[in-house]
Structure formats: structure tokens, C-alpha cells
Amino acid sequence: MANPWATLGVDLHLEPAGSGGLRRGLTDALREAVRSGRLAGGTRLPSSRSLAADLGIARNTVAEAYADLVAEGWLTARQGSGTRVATGVPRLGPRGSGTASPARRREPGEPVHSLVPGTPDLASFPRTEWLKAARRALATAPFHALGYGDPRGRPELRTALAGYLARARGVRTGPDAIVITAGFSHALRILGPLLRARGVRSVAVESYGLDVHRGLLRDAGLAVPALPYDGLGTDPGPLDEEGAVLLTPAHQFPMGTPLHPDRRAAVVDWARRTGGLVLEDDYDGEFRYDRQPVGALQGLDPDRVVYLGTASKSLAPGLRLGWMALPPSLVEEAAAAKGQIDTCGVLDQLTLAEFLASGAYDRHVRSARLRYRRRRDALAAAVAGRAPDGPRIEVTGIAAGLHAVLRLPPGTEQSVIQAATWQGLALHGLAFHRHEEAVAEPLDALVVGYGTPPDSGWAGALEALCRVLP
Amino acid sequence: MANPWATLGVDLHLEPAGSGGLRRGLTDALREAVRSGRLAGGTRLPSSRSLAADLGIARNTVAEAYADLVAEGWLTARQGSGTRVATGVPRLGPRGSGTASPARRREPGEPVHSLVPGTPDLASFPRTEWLKAARRALATAPFHALGYGDPRGRPELRTALAGYLARARGVRTGPDAIVITAGFSHALRILGPLLRARGVRSVAVESYGLDVHRGLLRDAGLAVPALPYDGLGTDPGPLDEEGAVLLTPAHQFPMGTPLHPDRRAAVVDWARRTGGLVLEDDYDGEFRYDRQPVGALQGLDPDRVVYLGTASKSLAPGLRLGWMALPPSLVEEAAAAKGQIDTCGVLDQLTLAEFLASGAYDRHVRSARLRYRRRRDALAAAVAGRAPDGPRIEVTGIAAGLHAVLRLPPGTEQSVIQAATWQGLALHGLAFHRHEEAVAEPLDALVVGYGTPPDSGWAGALEALCRVLP
Numbered sequence: 001m002a003n004p005w006a007t008l009g010v011d012l013h014l015e016p017a018g019s020g021g022l023r024r025g026l027t028d029a030l031r032e033a034v035r036s037g038r039l040a041g042g043t044r045l046p047s048s049r050s051l052a053a054d055l056g057i058a059r060n061t062v063a064e065a066y067a068d069l070v071a072e073g074w075l076t077a078r079q080g081s082g083t084r085v086a087t088g089v090p091r092l093g094p095r096g097s098g099t100a101s102p103a104r105r106r107e108p109g110e111p112v113h114s115l116v117p118g119t120p121d122l123a124s125f126p127r128t129e130w131l132k133a134a135r136r137a138l139a140t141a142p143f144h145a146l147g148y149g150d151p152r153g154r155p156e157l158r159t160a161l162a163g164y165l166a167r168a169r170g171v172r173t174g175p176d177a178i179v180i181t182a183g184f185s186h187a188l189r190i191l192g193p194l195l196r197a198r199g200v201r202s203v204a205v206e207s208y209g210l211d212v213h214r215g216l217l218r219d220a221g222l223a224v225p226a227l228p229y230d231g232l233g234t235d236p237g238p239l240d241e242e243g244a245v246l247l248t249p250a251h252q253f254p255m256g257t258p259l260h261p262d263r264r265a266a267v268v269d270w271a272r273r274t275g276g277l278v279l280e281d282d283y284d285g286e287f288r289y290d291r292q293p294v295g296a297l298q299g300l301d302p303d304r305v306v307y308l309g310t311a312s313k314s315l316a317p318g319l320r321l322g323w324m325a326l327p328p329s330l331v332e333e334a335a336a337a338k339g340q341i342d343t344c345g346v347l348d349q350l351t352l353a354e355f356l357a358s359g360a361y362d363r364h365v366r367s368a369r370l371r372y373r374r375r376r377d378a379l380a381a382a383v384a385g386r387a388p389d390g391p392r393i394e395v396t397g398i399a400a401g402l403h404a405v406l407r408l409p410p411g412t413e414q415s416v417i418q419a420a421t422w423q424g425l426a427l428h429g430l431a432f433h434r435h436e437e438a439v440a441e442p443l444d445a446l447v448v449g450y451g452t453p454p455d456s457g458w459a460g461a462l463e464a465l466c467r468v469l470p
Numbered sequence: 471m472a473n474p475w476a477t478l479g480v481d482l483h484l485e486p487a488g489s490g491g492l493r494r495g496l497t498d499a500l501r502e503a504v505r506s507g508r509l510a511g512g513t514r515l516p517s518s519r520s521l522a523a524d525l526g527i528a529r530n531t532v533a534e535a536y537a538d539l540v541a542e543g544w545l546t547a548r549q550g551s552g553t554r555v556a557t558g559v560p561r562l563g564p565r566g567s568g569t570a571s572p573a574r575r576r577e578p579g580e581p582v583h584s585l586v587p588g589t590p591d592l593a594s595f596p597r598t599e600w601l602k603a604a605r606r607a608l609a610t611a612p613f614h615a616l617g618y619g620d621p622r623g624r625p626e627l628r629t630a631l632a633g634y635l636a637r638a639r640g641v642r643t644g645p646d647a648i649v650i651t652a653g654f655s656h657a658l659r660i661l662g663p664l665l666r667a668r669g670v671r672s673v674a675v676e677s678y679g680l681d682v683h684r685g686l687l688r689d690a691g692l693a694v695p696a697l698p699y700d701g702l703g704t705d706p707g708p709l710d711e712e713g714a715v716l717l718t719p720a721h722q723f724p725m726g727t728p729l730h731p732d733r734r735a736a737v738v739d740w741a742r743r744t745g746g747l748v749l750e751d752d753y754d755g756e757f758r759y760d761r762q763p764v765g766a767l768q769g770l771d772p773d774r775v776v777y778l779g780t781a782s783k784s785l786a787p788g789l790r791l792g793w794m795a796l797p798p799s800l801v802e803e804a805a806a807a808k809g810q811i812d813t814c815g816v817l818d819q820l821t822l823a824e825f826l827a828s829g830a831y832d833r834h835v836r837s838a839r840l841r842y843r844r845r846r847d848a849l850a851a852a853v854a855g856r857a858p859d860g861p862r863i864e865v866t867g868i869a870a871g872l873h874a875v876l877r878l879p880p881g882t883e884q885s886v887i888q889a890a891t892w893q894g895l896a897l898h899g900l901a902f903h904r905h906e907e908a909v910a911e912p913l914d915a916l917v918v919g920y921g922t923p924p925d926s927g928w929a930g931a932l933e934a935l936c937r938v939l940p
Binding site for chain 2: 063066067070072073076077078119122123125127130131134135138139140141142143144145146147148149182316317318319320321344345346347348454
């Protein structure tokens with residue numbers, strides 16, 4: 001028999017087709033060959049047609065295996081230069097740990113690794129499932145769906161979301177009260193001017209949070225005073241004078257604590273008493289590991305809480321898809337403020353609707369949750385086990401989400417970030433996420449986005465992190 | 471042999487697989503059965519699996535034929551209720567003309583037909599080709615493409631557009647000077663405040679144009695005085711005092727005339743002399759029938775003209791994709807004004823890039839141009855031949871685009887629109903597109919968007935139009 005890997009130049013250990021099938025087997029074998037260095041960075045792979053002929057399997061199987069590995073960052077595909085082994089992929093060291101940089105070609109000065117929070121593992125985006133959903137969605141969409149549409153977004157997606165949010169997050173809403181946005185920030189850009197037009201002058205925010213969100217509210221002419229933060233989460237005590245509040249109740253960003261049940265009740269009580277509005281940022285509500293999910297605050301009072309969700313953490317920011325479940329009295333105004341101009345692409349909306357309705361979304365979230373949880377555990381173990389004589393570094397906020405807070409010895413945050421930059425590791429300190437007028441105990445800490453790297457870069461990123469810890 | 475149409479209940483005349491293949495044959499046969507009334511509105515079709523088994527062909531072939539006919543409006547597909555024959559599809563009359571309403575179920579009071587300009591035939595959106603491009607795009611996209619990206623948009627798309635626009639429209643630009651937007655209006659929403667911030671107080675517009683565009687400029691605090699319109703198109707004479715001008719040089723909207731060459735030169739001359747900026751709205755530049763395409767004005771001076779294009783007319787508004795080719799000095803500001811919030815979905819961007827690079831866009835535009843041209847000719851013939859003793863109605867502005875202007879006897883525009891509304895035909899009069907302070911001879915006319923209906927509704931729409939003409 002001729003060498004079945006003739007065109008590839010190296011033998012691969014290809015398991016007989018098991019439950020995962022040929023595609024999985026080939027993908028694993030190729031990944032292993034890259035990881036072990038048998039296929040060197042820059043090597044051009046044979047065309048899927050040639051390799052398929054060599055192996056006596058369908059060309060599609062090879063093409064799909066290539067596509068999986070491109071998605072994971074092991075291979076690169078460029079128009080005109082075919083499929084190649086990515087350069088800078090971490091090799092397996094003697095103890096099986098990755099050591100080098102991830103797969104992408106970098107600009108000079110660009111960090112090799114990133115543990116910046118806010119992005120999921122983009123390499124795990126379910127490309128094949130998404131395409132399947134896109135095909136089904138396009139096969140059934142009526143032609144008029146491709147026109148200028150309802151500013152609230154496609155009814156298919158609003159219907160699918162209403163069902164999903166009720167089931168997964170305890171949100172009480174209906175398709176008519178949902179408005180699709182191009183992500184959370186886009187929603188804030190709609191809500192800020194809307195609140196201002198209703199006479200609101202000030203939206204309270206948390207002592208920790210994203211500068212860009214505060215900026216969007218300020219752009220609308222709103223003040224953004226900070227609420228105190230302590231061990232029970234954000235303290236809604238001083239809310240009285242505000243017209244609205246922006247909160248991350250399920251998983252405080254970035255501190256990682258859920259809002260204490262008493263305080264949840266107090267927030268809703270304040271809103272009812274004063275007519276105030278709660279903006280609930282539920283950015284990563286799906287990813288909870290150690291206990292019962294914390295349901296959405298919105299479920300306590302759908303007339304006083306705007307629930308805000310996004311596909312940016314559960315799928316990918318590049319989709320530019322988010323959603324608001326609004327109090328019925330606000331729907332019309334929000335839709336008008338959004339208008340037809342801001343309408344998001346209908347194809348992605350229809351695809352996400354199908355993705356939700358078919359259960360593919362749940363399956364994806366389940367499998368992502370498992371992988372992120374493993375990374376979280378690896379992070380905690382690596383930090384605990386890094387140096388027996390180093391200072392103790394507590395890993396907190398890890399019951400949920402895609403990031404953890406590492407508490408550093410006082411006065412070390414800035415120097416750790418500096419060391420990380422020198423080592424090519426992009427990292428955020430807690431100071432970066434602190435309100436200018438935060439009411440909270442000062443704290444040196446890192447906000448580690450363990451969800452951010454692709455699988456091919458995770459081990460290397462974790463190692464780089466441990467090298468810069470005190 | 472068993473009846474091969476057992477599950478369908480009617481025989482179809484299925485040609486032996488010719489050049490178009492089985493799929494085309496089946497699609498044609500089913501369409502014919504619906505058109506002739508042999509398959510009645512509301513009839514539930516057998517599952518693709520059953521019909522495929524009956525016919526001894528691949529299930530996929532049936533599924534694709536169904537999908538084609540859903541796209542064209544002959545069938546409807548709904549989750550849970552399968553594929554059905556659309557209700558209200560025009561039946562073939564004795565002379566082969568469609569007579570009834572198009573395929574979609576209507577709200578009470580909603581018009582049966584629409585000849586409102588501004589939307590292409592959505593039923594001809596190239597779904598299969600688009601999905602192919604999406605598959606290829608996703609197979610080669612690096613994972614980081616799915617993250618928060620460059621506010622200008624994906625480089626793949628900007629590169630493909632730079633090449634296409636140079637070739638098809640004579641635009642002189644490069645990938646770095648292009649900013650992707652969610653359509654033309656979104657671009658105006660970026661440019662309005664940008665101009666205002668540069669000290670511009672007034673943007674001249676045409677005497678005929680879209681109210682919504684003037685509104686977006688006014689929202690940015692800009693005055694929008696009207697330039698005179700005459701037989702040579704818009705007169706740039708009174709531009710001197712303005713900071714910028716918004717024009718449709720290739721195909722005045724809605725009048726349909728190209729800007730006279732002398733005036734093109736005068737506009738560019740004005741811009742150079744005064745430092746003014748030209749916003750060139752090239753909304754349907756691809757669709758020109760009777761002579762050499764009118765190239766983009768931008769080619770005359772890329773430093774003084776912002777070229778604005780869109781996929782809303784060539785593909786579908788639901789994509790929410792447009793583009794600006796900017797003078798280099800404006801790129802950074804425009805990108806910052808757009809920001810990451812407004813970034814359009816990357817999957818559609820990558821797909822359009824692939825669609826352009828593979829030539830599918832050119833093929834689609836070519837075939838759409840042919841179909842629109844046929845409709846235009848049918849419109850002109852139907853208007854000319856409608857009633858030998860009626861007043862003469864001139865059909866103008868038809869050398870290009872997806873709409874025509876029908877000049878009516880003085881004083882009749884309003885009553886024709888009224889009659890159309892009663893007959894369930896949505897129609898725009900020219901008055902609707904006239905600037906509040908237009909400097910132009912008063913004119914009674916209809917702006918007929920012959921590109922708007924699906925093929926299944928075109929004959930009926932045209933008939934309805936002829937019924938309401940004086």
C-alpha cells in the first residue's frame with residue numbers, strides 16, 4: 001500500500017473512525033502533529049483534494065478538519081497561499097505545557113498573549129453549527145424579511161429570545177417588549193438619550209465597571225455618580241436621588257460577586273418607590289459554575305427593570321448582537337430612538353433565532369461552560385502552585401463568568417502590569433476598571449480574562465501570567 | 471410504476487434533467503402548478519423527504535426547490551406548519567397575466583402591491599450563492615476576526631471593495647480609506663456630526679431627494695438649503711456659501727437624470743476653490759441600461775469627495791451594509807465617530823468580501839440588471855399601451871436604476887395616489903420627495919419603484935398601476 005500521507009510528508013496517528021468520526025480523528029491527528037512540531041510552522045498543507053485522495057476519504061472531511069484547525073488557530077488559510085501551519089504555535093514542552101505564542105502573526109509591539117477580560121474564546125465559535133442554522137434560516141425566511149424592517153428587530157429572534165430568556169435567566173418578557181441591538185454599548189447609546197429626554201439627570205453606576213459605559217451615559221448628558229462597593233456587592237443605599245441605576249447584579253463586573261439578595265430587594269424597592277429605572281447588565285449570566293444560577297433581577301419587576309443581554313460573551317462580539325427586554329411603557333420610545341438605521345443585519349438575526357430554537361445555543365453554552373470551568377480550575381491551581389515561598393494570591397470572583405480577580409499584595413498592581421507588558425502579556429489591573437470617584441476600599445488586583453485566549457494559546461498565556469506574579 | 475406524485479396529489483410536468491438540472495426542473499414544475507392554480511393557496515406540501523422518495527431523487531434537491539420557491543414568494547415555510555402554497559398568489563389569467571395579490575399574508579389595511587421606490591426585488595436575493603460565500607468566508611477567517619475589530623470594518627471587505635469600486639465605478643481609493651457602515655443613512659449619521667464639528671453650518675441638498683436624509687443632517691445641527699433643479703440636473707451655481715453638498719450625481723434620486731458633465735466639473739471646482747466637501751450618494755450606480763455607466767464623481771477628486779455606496783439596492787437592505795470611500799484626511803475622524811459600537815456584524819462583512827472576490831457579486835448584478843431592464847421595458851410598454859384615448863404619460867429617468875418617473879397631467883398626482891391607495895397599491899408621488907423649499911418647476915408625477923415587487927407580484931402590481939393612471 002502506498003504511504004497514505006504521501007502529500008503531507010509526515011505520518012499521522014489516525015484512530016479508526018470512532019464516535020467522533022473521521023473528521024474528528026483527522027482534526028485531532030493534525031492538531032497533534034502541529035503541537036508536537038512534526039508539522040513545522042509555515043508548512044504549506046496539501047490541498048484538501050490531494051490529502052483526501054491519499055487517505056481515501058471524502059474531500060469535505062479534510063476541508064472541514066482544516067476549517068476547524070484554522071478556527072482554533074493551529075492553521076492559517078489565506079486566499080492564494082493555501083492552508084499553512086500557523087507560525088508561533090506553542091510546542092509541547094517536556095511536561096506537556098505550551099510555551100510559545102499563539103497562532104496569529106503579530107504586529108511589532110502587539111502582545112503575544114492576552115488575558116484582557118471581555119472577550120470569549122473566539123476560536124471556539126461554533127462555525128459549523130452557525131452555518132447550519134444560517135442555511136435553515138435562509139431556507140424558510142420570507143423574502144420581505146430581507147427588507148427594511150421593524151426597528152425592534154426580526155420577530156423570529158424576539159420570539160426565540162423571549163422563550164430562552166424566560167427559561168435560562170428567569171426574565172419575564174414577550175417578543176413585543178424586546179428590542180434587538182448591536183450589543184450592550186449600542187443599547188446604552190439608545191437608553192442614555194431616552195432617559196435624558198424623560199428628565200433623568202443622573203444614572204448611578206457601580207464603583208467598579210467599564211469606563212466606556214460611563215462614557216456613553218456622559219455623552220447623553222447624564223451624571224454617573226458611583227455607588228459604594230463592599231463585601232455584599234454594590235450598596236444601593238444612596239440611590240434615593242437618582243433617576244436610574246446601571247448594575248451587573250448576577251456577576252459584578254469585574255469583581256465577580258453576585259448582588260446580595262437583600263440588596264436586590266432594596267434596588268427593586270427603590271425603583272418602585274421613586275419611579276426609578278434599573279438597567280440590568282447581564283453580560284455573562286449563562287456562565288455559572290459552582291451553584292444555582294443567579295436569576296435576572298428583571299424577574300422581580302419587569303416594569304421597572306430593563307434587562308440587557310448580549311451574544312458577545314456567549315458567542316462572539318463580532319456578531320454585534322444584543323437585546324433589551326424593556327418595560328412595556330418604554331418599548332415604543334426605544335424602538336423610535338433606535339430607528340431603522342441602526343437595525344442589525346437580518347441574516348444574523350434570523351440565524352441566531354434558528355440557533356436558539358434548535359437548541360444549538362444551549363448546547364454551545366453547555367460545552368463552553370465546561371471548557372471555561374476547566375480553565376478557571378487550571379488558573380486557580382497554577383496560581384496556588386506557582387512558588388511555595390511567594391506571597392499568597394487569592395483568586396476570587398470565580399463562581400461564574402469568563403474572568404477572575406487575583407488579589408495582589410498592596411502596592412504591586414502597577415509593577416505586575418508593567419512586567420506583563422514587557423513579557424508580551426496584555427493584562428488589566430483592577431485600577432483600570434475603577435470609577436474615578438469609587439467608594440470602595442483600595443485594592444491591588446488583576447482582572448484575568450481566562451476566557452480570552454484560544455485553546456492553542458491558553459497554556460502559554462497562563463505560564464506567562466505565572467511568571468509575572470509576585 | 472406507482473404515481474410518482476403520490477404525496478403531492480397533483481401531477482407535475484417535470485422535464486428530463488437538462489442544463490438546469492433536476493432542481494431547476496422541479497422548481498419550474500412546482501411554480502407552474504401554483505401559478506396555474508393546480509396547487510391551491512394554503513395547500514400543505516409533502517415533506518421534502520416524502521416527495522424525494524416518491525420521485526426517486528435526492529432529498530436535498532427537493533429541499534432546495536422548496537427554498538427557492540419560498541424565496542420567490544410562491545410557497546411559505548413556517549416552523550411547525552411545514553411548507554405551504556402561499557395564499558393570494560396571482561393566477562394566470564386567460565392572457566397569461568397575473569391578476570391577484572402577491573404571496574404574503576397581509577395585515578388588514580396593508581397594501582396588496584407596492585411600487586414604492588427604494589427597495590430591490592428581495593425575492594431575488596441570491597440565497598444559495600450567499601450561503602456558499604458565507605461557508606467559504608467562515609472556513610478561512612482567523613478566529614480573531616470574530617472579536618471587537620477595527621471601527622473601519624473588516625480589512626477583507628475593505629480590500630475587496632477598493633478593487634470592485636475602482637473597476638465598476640471608477641472610484642479612486644484604497645482599503646485604508648474605506649469605512650464600512652450599516653447603510654447610507656448610518657453613514658450620514660456619522661458624517662453629519664463630523665462636518666458640524668469641523669465648523670460646517672450648512673449642507674446643500676437637491677430639490678428632490680429623501681426627507682429622511684435631510685432629517686439626519688438637521689439632527690446634526692446643519693441647515694439643508696435646496697439647490698435648483700432643471701433639465702440638466704441639479705444646479706451647483708448657488709453653492710458658494712455652503713460647507714458641503716449632498717448629491718446623487720450618477721442618477722438623481724428620484725428624477726433619474728445624471729448630473730450634466732459641466733455641472734460635475736463645476737461641483738469639483740467649487741470644492742477645490744472653497745475647501746468644500748461633496749457627499750456623493752451612489753445608491754444604484756450598478757444599474758444602468760442604455761449607455762455607458764456614469765462613473766463616480768469621486769474619481770475626479772478623491773480628496774474632496776466622500777463616495778457613499780450601499781448593498782441595500784444591489785443585494786438587500788436587510789444586510790445593513792454600506793461603505794464610504796473617504797478623503798484620507800477624514801478617515802481617522804470618521805472611524806472614531808463610528809467607533810466599535812457601530813461596527814457591523816463581521817460575518818456578513820466577511821461574506822460580502824468573499825462574494826465580491828469570487829465574482830458572485832458581479833454575476834448577481836448582471837442578472838439583476840437584466841431582470842430589472844425587462845421590467846422597465848414592460849412598464850414603459852404597459853403605460854404607453856394602456857388606453858388609446860387617455861392623456862399621454864411620459865416615462866422618464868429610465869436609463870438606470872430601479873425606479874422611473876411617470877409625468878402626469880397637471881393637478882392629477884394627488885388623486886392618482888389616492889386611487890392607488892383605495893386599490894391596495896402603495897405608490898409615491900413626486901411631491902413626497904420634494905424639498906420643502908425646492909427650487910424647481912412644479913411637476914405632477916409618480917415615482918414608480920419597478921424593482922420593488924417579487925417576480926410573483928410584478929404583473930399584478932403593473933396591472934394595478936395601469937388601472938389608476940388617468
